[in-house]
Amino acid sequence: MRIRTWAFFTGQAFSSMRRNSWMTVASIGTVAVTMIVLGIFLLLGGNINNIAGNIESQVEVSIYLQDEITSGQVDDLAQKFAAMEQVALVKYVSKEEALQELREMYGESGDFLAGLELDNPLRNGFRLRTHRPEQVLEIVPTLRSFDGVAEVQYGQGFVEQLFAVTNVMRVVALGLMLGLASAATFIIANTIRITVFARRREISIMKYVGATDWFIRWPFVIEGMTLGLVGSLIAAGLVAWAYSAAVVNLAVTIPFFPLVKPWPFLLGVSGWLLLIGTTIGVLGSTLSLRRFLRV
Amino acid sequence: MLELYAVSKIYGNGVVALRDVDLKVNKGEFVFIVGPSGAGKTTLTRLILAEEKPTKGQIIVNNKVVNNLRPSEIPYLRRQIGTVFQDFRLMHNWTVEENVSFAMKVIEAPRRAIRKRVPEVLEMVGLANKAKHLPTQLSGGEQQRVALARAIVNQPYILLADEPTGNLDPETAWGIMRVLQDINAQGTTILMVTHAKNIVDEMRKRVVALEGGRIVRDETRGAYGNEN
Ligand SMILES: Nc1ncnc2c1ncn2[C@@H]1O[C@H](COP(=O)(O)OP(=O)(O)OP(=O)(O)O)[C@@H](O)[C@H]1O
Ligand SMILES: [Mg+2]
Numbered sequence: 212m213r214i215r216t217w218a219f220f221t222g223q224a225f226s227s228m229r230r231n232s233w234m235t236v237a238s239i240g241t242v243a244v245t246m247i248v249l250g251i252f253l254l255l256g257g258n259i260n261n262i263a264g265n266i267e268s269q270v271e272v273s274i275y276l277q278d279e280i281t282s283g284q285v286d287d288l289a290q291k292f293a294a295m296e297q298v299a300l301v302k303y304v305s306k307e308e309a310l311q312e313l314r315e316m317y318g319e320s321g322d323f324l325a326g327l328e329l330d331n332p333l334r335n336g337f338r339l340r341t342h343r344p345e346q347v348l349e350i351v352p353t354l355r356s357f358d359g360v361a362e363v364q365y366g367q368g369f370v371e372q373l374f375a376v377t378n379v380m381r382v383v384a385l386g387l388m389l390g391l392a393s394a395a396t397f398i399i400a401n402t403i404r405i406t407v408f409a410r411r412r413e414i415s416i417m418k419y420v421g422a423t424d425w426f427i428r429w430p431f432v433i434e435g436m437t438l439g440l441v442g443s444l445i446a447a448g449l450v451a452w453a454y455s456a457a458v459v460n461l462a463v464t465i466p467f468f469p470l471v472k473p474w475p476f477l478l479g480v481s482g483w484l485l486l487i488g489t490t491i492g493v494l495g496s497t498l499s500l501r502r503f504l505r506v
Numbered sequence: 507m508l509e510l511y512a513v514s515k516i517y518g519n520g521v522v523a524l525r526d527v528d529l530k531v532n533k534g535e536f537v538f539i540v541g542p543s544g545a546g547k548t549t550l551t552r553l554i555l556a557e558e559k560p561t562k563g564q565i566i567v568n569n570k571v572v573n574n575l576r577p578s579e580i581p582y583l584r585r586q587i588g589t590v591f592q593d594f595r596l597m598h599n600w601t602v603e604e605n606v607s608f609a610m611k612v613i614e615a616p617r618r619a620i621r622k623r624v625p626e627v628l629e630m631v632g633l634a635n636k637a638k639h640l641p642t643q644l645s646g647g648e649q650q651r652v653a654l655a656r657a658i659v660n661q662p663y664i665l666l667a668d669e670p671t672g673n674l675d676p677e678t679a680w681g682i683m684r685v686l687q688d689i690n691a692q693g694t695t696i697l698m699v700t701h702a703k704n705i706v707d708e709m710r711k712r713v714v715a716l717e718g719g720r721i722v723r724d725e726t727r728g729a730y731g732n733e734n
Contacts, residue, residue: 420584421613
């Protein structure tokens with residue numbers, strides 16, 4: 212279609228929104244509220260995933276070595292660990308590296324770590340990762356039996372329970388999101404149905420003049436799309452602002468709470484909100500038009 | 507040419523609105539459709555516009571069978587048929603000019619063509635100086651002229667007018683009739699449904715009379731009929 216025709220459609224859509232300004236504000240508000248709730252779910256979901264991922268990456272066995280063993284013994288142990296069939300990854304972590312990692316983890320709030328390099332209380336050790344988390348249990352007794360091993364730590368049990376919980380939460384969150392999205396579609400469909408109903412006379416005139424269904428439909432689709440887009444833009448803005456503020460505040464009050472960093476996480480969340488909001492708008496308008504096009 | 511062969515229409519509620527109607531209208535003709543209320547006149551126009559499908563028979567517009575069009579083909583049929591109704595059917599919040607140019611936007615006519623053609627037809631219906639008015643600022647006769655301008659702006663094959671003077675006083679009605687005559691003189695076929703006896707009697711055009719869904723009279727230079 213010609214660009215000018217699109218300009219005409221857009222003009223129609225906007226003058227309709229201006230004429231029904233009250234309805235326009237109401238439906239933008241509805242989309243915004245729905246998308247805010249959806250956004251909160253996305254943020255929660257992202258963070259749950261993040262925690263789960265963190266924990267998954269922490270399903271590893273930490274082996275601390277006795278202080279007095281020689282480097283020859285350390286090499287020997289490394290080879291023995293690597294030879295075990297359940298072991299996927301072996302990594303030597305010196306106590307200096309362990310201290311450095313702690314510093315990175317705590318960042319600015321890690322003042323208490325200052326000066327520890329002079330008298331490092333940490334121990335040299337290994338980190339092992341198994342092919343599957345549950346294999347940890349199988350190898351722990353063997354690991355403990357090696358000479359030079361002072362201590363073996365692992366997070367089994369807790370980890371499995373947590374996975375079960377996060378899985379349930381994921382399903383519940385997905386269900387809630389789907390429910391919310393269909394509720395929002397329904398509300399937009401109703402809003403547009405009111406404008407369509409108000410304009411059914413105009414629609415029938417258009418049909419007498421020989422307008423195709425798509426010619427009639429496009430202005431409404433653009434209207435729905437705009438309502439959805441503006442509503443979700445507002446929601447995305449608010450959600451992004453609130454989350455960034457929350458991350459800053461939590462960093463002060465609960466320094467080690469593992470919130471996902473705002474960037475690029477918020478970009479993804481906003482993208483989804485805009486996409487879903489706009490789709491809901493388009494879907495709503497097409498649904499509400501179906502009945503009125505049969506003239 | 508407009509052709510109807512043995513067309514019958516029975517509505518869903520069982521009302522027989524048209525029975526075995528045969529009608530042939532040549533290009534450039536001016537035809538009045540008359541008859542008492544409920545005779546099936548409006549039904550006839552709705553069948554030609556593919557608003558309703560005939561129960562039986564065949565309808566041909568400009569050599570194309572139109573009685574069983576797919577919904578997606580209907581708009582293209584309607585672009586060949588200009589329509590005017592008793593109640594004008596204008597967009598209330600569009601200006602005269604916008605109402606008329608809309609018909610050209612629908613067929614995606616080039617902007618240059620729209621700019622040239624719209625003033626032309628407004629001139630023809632005598633509204634050149636009211637292009638920027640809204641329909642609510644116009645008299646009934648003027649509103650019907652806008653509808654006429656919109657109906658002919660794309661140079662349709664046929665102009666269907668269902669009681670175009672029904673809401674107008676006699677003098678204004680004659681103004682509309684003069685415009686219709688001008689349109690007809692330029693070669694557009696006109697089918698006009700009317701109850702206006704004086705107009706039909708005065709104009710001496712072809713008259714097709716319907717009664718109970720049947721064509722009871724078809725005269726080349728006819729009158730409204732003495733029974734009314
Ligand atoms: N949509 C419809 N459904 C059922 N019956 C209808 C419908 N439209 C018209 N009819 C019936 O069909 C018959 C013909 O109606 P139509 O509107 O064609 O008459 P008309 O000649 O235009 O009358 P008028 O001069 O009053 O406008 C009438 O009996 C009417 O009640
Ligand atoms: Mg009628």
